[in-house]
Amino acid sequence: MRTLAEVQASIRTLKEQTGVCILAHSYQSPEILEIADITGDSYKLSTAAKESDAQKLLVCGVHFMAETAKLLNPEKMVFEANPLAGCPMAEQFTPEEILAEKQKYEDCAVVCYVNTTAAIKAVCDVCVTSSSALGIVRNLPQKHILFIPDCNLGGYVQSQCPDKILHLVRGGCPYHGSITLDDAKAAVALHPDAELLVHPECKPVISNMAHYVGATSGILAYAKNSDKKEFIIGTEVSIVMQLQLACPEKRFYPISTKLICPDMRITTVSDVERVLTDIAQGTAPQLDIQPEIAAQARHSLDEMLRLGG
């Protein structure tokens, strides 16, 4: 049997041969993060994809992240490490439903979370990530905002922007959204000295009791830079292990063992090696987006980078 180190060495050789830049979301496994060229949250991956000089991008994450990389880099070749990895939140609306909802409000900006399909982005005015949502909503001239699809992120943004009226319909992350107030209280009771760090995809009632609310990269940075010694992590449990590896002198606990995203877990180093081998042989399928959808969806992402950068 080959060792993990041998597979990683083969991946590094294939990267050099093919000139591929690997983008990996922070929820990926440590062995994938180790062989990635760029790691981070959705916003960092979006900006890095745009700035990278590489002509071939391989995305380890979920499908909307690869779509975002392609939309921002139409001239580059984009590949997915595992095309089966999707975000269930990304398809909770159809474009038609969003357009019908928009009709209900006068002078309303349609803001969509980046965790959406290109077809949904195409009918929105601007995209946001969890780290840029607050700043972008504050910067919009409209008072009325139709915020699609994450009601928890939308509810958090609303609590921080009282001068805006956010219209929330339905939707959210099934895993972050499954965490209850009782789960959070139980974790705090078990670790009373720990600070609670929460992703805004959790229910606002949990964000409201947190010491820090932010995107994946914000949670990582806060915990690493803090003088405190113990932290309850209110996001995907992979971040607990990542922080424990980075800060052995501190202690990290999951808010709940329920907070596992299966789609973020299915990509393996073997997938990465296989796709790189196929890229080297010219047989790997590239991600493609219909041109009419891509042009409109790109506008929403360009607006995100303009307003949130």
Ligand code: 13P
């Ligand atoms: P980030 O914006 O923090 O990367 O979040 C993406 C995501 O899917 C969290 O569940």
Ligand code: SF4
């Ligand atoms: Fe989607 Fe939730 Fe998984 Fe993030 S954690 S990719 S929002 S399902």
